[in-house]
Each structure stands twice: as C-alpha cells, then as structure tokens.
Amino acid sequence: MDKKFSRLLRRALKYAFYLWVFLLPWQTKLILRPGGNNFQEISLYLSHGLLVLILVGFFVYKLRYRADDEKISPLWVSLAGLEILIMASFFVASDQLLAFYHYLLLLIGIGLFYLLRAGTETIGYEETFLDKLKVLYCLFASLFLQAGLGIYQFLSQQAPASKYFGLAAHDANVLGTAVVEAASGRWLRAYGGLDHPNIFGGVLAVALIIAAYLLAKKKMIRSGREAAESVWLFLFYFVSLFALFFTFSRAAWLAYALGLAGLAITLAGKKDRWILGRFIALAFFSLVMILIVAYPYRELWQARTGGTARLEQKSLMEREAYLGQAADLIGDYPLLGTGIGNYTTALALRDGERQEPWAYQPVHNVFLLLWTEAGFAALLFFLSFLFWLLKKNRREAFSLAAMLALLVLMLFDHWLFSLPFGLVFLFLVLGLL
Secondary structure: OOHHHHHHHHHHHHHHHHHHHHHOOOOOEEEEEOOOOOOOOEEEEHHHHHHHHHHHHHHHHHHHHOOOOOOOOHHHHHHHHHHHHHHHHHHHOOOHHHHHHHHHHHHHHHHHHHHHHHHOOOOOOOOOOOOHHHHHHHHHHHHHHHHHHHHHHHHHOOEOOEOOOOEOOEOOOOOOOOEEEEOOEEEEOOOOOOOOHHHHHHHHHHHHHHHHHHHHHOOOOOOHHHHHHHHHHHHHHHHHHHHHHHHOOHHHHHHHHHHHHHHHHHHHHHOOHHHHHHHHHHHHHHHHHHHHHHHHHHHHHHHHHHOOOHHHHHHHHHHHHHHHHHHHHHHHOOOOOOOOOOHHHHHHHHOOOOOOHHHOOOOOOHHHHHHHHHOHHHHHHHHHHHHHHHHOOOOOOOHHHHHHHHHHHHHHOOHHHHOHHHHHHHHHHHHHO
16 A cells, blocks of 8 residues: 555544544434334434444555454454354344444444554554543543534423434423423433433443543643643533433433542552542532532432332333243243344234334343343353453553443443444444443
C-alpha cells in the first residue's frame, strides 16, 4: 500500500470514527421493515452505516500489518464461539430475516470491538490509530447534548419529535410513556434522544463512572488547555448526573452507585492518596448535589424506590412474568434457542398472538435473553468472553467499575442485547476496557 495513501486513509478513518462516536447516541434511522414493536423492526441507522464504512476501510488499512503467526487468545476464541452459535440460531428462527438483521448487528459489534482493540495498540514506532481519550471525549460531547435535552424534557414535561435527530415525541398523558406516578400526577421521565429512560440512564451511568476516573486521576494542570479540559469534564459530569437522576431509572442508579464503589476499590488498591482523595471529594460533592436536586422531587423518587406505588407494582409483576416466559421458551427451544432477535416473535407465536404486538417484551435480563435466543452454550461463551476481557493485563483502571455497571444493567434490563443501539454501545464500552 502506497505510504501517502495509507496516511490519508488512516487520518480519514480516524476522524470518521470520532464523528461516528459523536453520532452514536442520536437515533436517526430509515425504517426498512416496520414491526409490531421495536424488537421486530428492521431499520438502517445513520450511525451504523457510517460505522460499516469505517470498518471496511480499517480492515483494508490493516492488511499491511498481517501477522499470520500471531497467537489466538482465549478472548477471541470465546467471541468466535459466541458468533458461531448465534449464526447457528438463525436456522431455527421463525423470522429469519429478523434473525439475519440481528446477526449482522452482532458482526458490526464484533468489528467495532476489534477496531478499538487493534486501533489502540502500538505497532512498531507508529502512534496508535485511535486515542482512547479522544474517543471518550467525543462520546461525552454527544452525551452532554443528550443530558441537556433530558433535563429540558423533565423540567418542561415536554418531549417533542424530530425525524432528523431521531427523536420520538413523548407525552406523560399517553399510556405506554415512561412516567413516575405520584399523588401530584404523572411525570414524564427523561428520555434524552434514546428509546427509553432506562437506556438513557444506563448510558449516562457508564459514562459518569469513566468521567469520574478521569477527573480523579488529574494531578497537575500545566496549561490553559488542561484547565479548560478539567472544567469541561466537571461540567459534563454534573450535567449528566442531574440528567441521570431525572431518568428515574432504578437500574441505572444502582449501576452508577456500584460502579463508583468498584472505582473506589480500584483506586484504593493503587495506593495513590492524591487520586483517592480527589475521588472521595468528587463522590461526596456528587452526593450533596444529588440531594439538593432530589429534595424538591422527593415524592417522585420515593414512589420510584418504595415499590408500593401502582406503576412500580405493575412493573415488578411484569418482570416476574417475563422470567416465567423465558423459562417456558428455554424449555421449548433447549438447544439453539428461538433464534437471534426472535424472542418476542416466538413468544407471540407460543401465545397464539392473542395480545397486541407491543405487549410482548423480552425478559429483562441479557443473560437469560441470550440463553433463550441462542442456547446455553452461547451464554457460556459470552461469560467466558467477559472473564477473559477483565483478566487481560492491558485493561484500563476503570475496567472493573465499568464492568460492574454493565453487569447491573444486563441483570435488570435487556436493551444491551435486544436493540441495535444497545448492542453497539455494549461493544464500544467493552472495546475501551
């Protein structure tokens, strides 16, 4: 490959990737096949299309660095096993077009994971293809806008639509909208630009944990640029923290809290008093700010966390029912599962399609969802992949904390595996660990 062309391709791909990271949270899409619910829809996302082009270009660029004698690590063996079993589940799916769509999304996620792992390695004397810090800052910049939008949605109790930015309209008075119900009425939860407040809250929780680490590790400010960077990080952190509160997502709140606890353990183990002291100060200040914001809305968060309100009881009963449905489907499809992406389709067929399509929801647990759709062996390969990812020596200092947050989100929700945005976001975070 010509060196000049190689440098141009490298630069173009690098900045295109940073642009893609910024665009990721915005859900602009072209619906190719409408579905009865979000889980049966087939759409072409603007960000996904750009990512595919970047991946193709990156693989062309990487041809010059072929290393046929490179050993294959258990990490990649686990990921390959997961991919093969998910591909096999396609053949038993009742909706094979939907299964193929979700399989392609998985391949895009794996390609993204490879790009981040290979793109942040040093090869010879060349600088890394990607800068992780710049990747994170691009994500933070996009989420800062999302956080501002989410705060506006809650405070104004309005969420207008915009087809160009992929924003759907949400009205607290319409059934099906995510709300907190209290004596004062129905309160719209913050969606940001995403499909549900739980998704928005989960993304913010992971981003806040990483931002907390970046803020804690800053020791000396030597230039105006570093001062501006610190101010920007503080601004992003606290605006996003307020937006996280307004999502009223219990899983996201728990993910954030356990992630901070994991980060505290990691920093304490490093025995750097300066960094640990900054982190403790940040955590304390975060708690104070949340209490100040939460006090005027204590009726809402008490209703959300108490578990006795009507909507909270309904949510708990539905989650229990989903667990029973997953167990039934596992019994019906014990080997290869229902087929990737076919959970709600199989559920509707089993029920004789007696309910409206939106009434069929995936089990709120990624691990059970993967088991149901692709079989128990696929679940084992996925768990093995996560284990080897954390075990690798090159992991970042925030890896344990971010993984704890992801595990909480995967235990109490399904969007990291069931929705196109969630799957790509999952592999983005895993690739940065």
